[in-house]
Amino acid sequence: MTEELKTPLYDLHVELGAKMVPFAGYSMPVQYPLGIKGEHLHCRDQVGLFDVSHMGQLIIRGANVASALEKLIPVDLEALKPNQQTYAVLTNESGGILDDLIICKWDEETFFLVVNAACKEQDIAHLQSHLKDFEFEILEDQALLAMQGLKAAALMQELAPQACELTFMNGCHSEIDGMPVYITRSGYTGEDGFEISVANAQAEKLARLLLSYKQVEAIGLGARDSLRLEAGLCLYGHDMNTETSPIEASLIWSISKTRRAGGEKEAGFLGSARVLNDIAEGVSRKRVGFLVEGRVPVREGAGIFDADGNQVGEVTSGGFGPSINAPVAMGYVPASLAKADTKLIARVRNKDIPITVAKTPFVPQRYFRG
Amino acid sequence: MVNMMSEMKFTKDHEWLLINGSQATVGITEFAQEQLGDVVxxxxxxVxxxxxxxxxxxxxESVKAAGEIVAPLAGTVVDVNEELADNPELVNESPLQDGWFVKIQLKDGVDLSELMTEEQYKEFTAD
Structure with missing residues (x-):
């Protein structure tokens, strides 16, 4: 057992009274004294500050890097504008998902990627093995803070007004209180907000500055999970994995039209045969959201059954959604049962809980699109 | 009813009992509700x-996980806290009082010797 890694904000988390837990090799705050529910509701209504420094940040540089990356990522990266980013999946040769990530085009020869903590070493090895002629800069000296919530933009107006002009999924180099930062208007809570990449050495100073505003509370992994679940967003390793195609995972929206059948840059990425076939022929199972009758949380691993008692699927993420004040879940069911309003049963402690296939997100997204 | 911790007994499962004659009211401790997080x-x-x-x-069920209350002693449930159905947060807000779970008619001859006093329980949770 190797020792857990710490982010540059570790001491601050402990000082704030966080309960620290092991997560993806790091010691991370699962909650602060406010508690998961309080943190969740605070983030939606005010501003939440998240330490996401455990995630991998890297830069890939070189001539024609976009087209090289397009062999691994089913997105039209050439079409991105400078400082525009997108959510994407990294596919494997059989069309499964190696990871999901955010990829930002800094300029024609430079891309900035943010990948999941648990996958970062494997992702980097995969990218490097396919992009031998390109320069990789792994940003181990950069921390990443997310500032999310209804009042995040008003606060950013005071810190870096330039960033408030960004629309969802765009970024800019800027400065906050003299600290050089790269700010993107993005996040994983369903709220408007920003992710701020800052030098490790300045991360605590920036976090303390943000926390000095009364509308800001530190938010742990617990509320991060319930926020993303309500927002209908996938968690890698739970809601999809190397076996899942992006079509099964209901992530077709992340695949650029130009990379689909009939597009100018059709296929040409790892596993494209399966992915395009899944689009053309349809999939046998699909990820859907579930609303749950009553108050019993239906959690990961709960079996899903049809009216005749046959198991038809499994919950891959589930819990209690503090904003909708009800349990919410997502999981996989046969395509024939994936239509909204389909009534199914989840089994919790040998009790049948009625669930209904529901459109996601469960709460309205409040991204700023201009 | 004012529950005094000094009159209560405690278990290693972080439950408290208030024994009155042959009946015991059962709930979870402050320590347990804190570990559990917001109860939903x-x-x-x-009965x-x-x-x-x-x-x-x-x-x-809390936002975090599912937990269970086990019978601290053998017996028959004679009353349950119906309030918890509509206000499960009582378990967090008032674990030693309004957030009680059940009243149990204890079986004759149950062994009370394993139960901890307040002082012993405090020592137990300090580890």
Whole structure:
């Protein structure tokens, strides 16, 4: 057992009274004294500050890097504008998902990627093995803070007004209180907000500055999970994995039209045969959201059954959604049962809980699109 | 009813008992509610159900995880806290008082010697 890694904000988390837990090799705050529910509701209504420094940040540089990356990522990266980013999946040769990530085009020869903590070493090895002629800069000296919530933009107006002009999924180099930062208007809570990449050495100073505003509370992994679940967003390793195609995972929206059948840059990425076939022929199972009758949380691993008692699927993420004040879940069911309003049963402690296939997100997204 | 911790007994499962004659009111401790986090659902037993010591009597679901209340001693459930159905947060807000779970008619001859006093429980949770 190797020792857990710490982010540059570790001491601050402990000082704030966080309960620290092991997560993806790091010691991370699962909650602060406010508690998961309080943190969740605070983030939606005010501003939440998240330490996401455990995630991998890297830069890939070189001539024609976009087209090289397009062999691994089913997105039209050439079409991105400078400082525009997108959510994407990294596919494997059989069309499964190696990871999901955010990829930002800094300029024609430079891309900035943010990948999941648990996958970062494997992702980097995969990218490097396919992009031998390109320069990789792994940003181990950069921390990443997310500032999310209804009042995040008003606060950013005071810190870096330039960033408030960004629309969802765009970024800019800027400065906050003299600290050089790269700010993107993005996040994983369903709220408007920003992710701020800052030098490790300045991360605590920036976090303390943000926390000095009364509308800001530190938010742990617990509320991060319930926020993303309500927002209908996938968690890698739970809601999809190397076996899942992006079509099964209901992530077709992340695949650029130009990379689909009939597009100018059709296929040409790892596993494209399966992915395009899944689009053309349809999939046998699909990820859907579930609303749950009553108050019993239906959690990961709960079996899903049809009216005749046959198991038809499994919950891959589930819990209690503090904003909708009800349990919410997502999981996989046969395509024939994936239509909204389909009534199914989840089994919790040998009790049948009625669930209904529901459109996601469960709460309205409040991204700023201009 | 004012529950004084000094009159209560405690178990290694972080439950408290207030024994009055042959009946015991059962709840979870401050320590337990804190570990559990925000409670969103409580599943209570039916009045009249009989349990052996250690049997699962009730289920608590928090935003974080599911937990259980086990029978601290053998007996029959004679009352449940119906309030918890509508206000499960009482378990967090008032674990030693309004957030009680069940009242149990203790079986004759149950062994009380394993129960901890307040002082012993404080020592137990300090580890």
């Amino acid at each position: 659902f409580v599943e209570l037993p039916e 009249g159900s009989e349990y052996d010591q250690g049997d699962e009597v009730a289920v608590i």
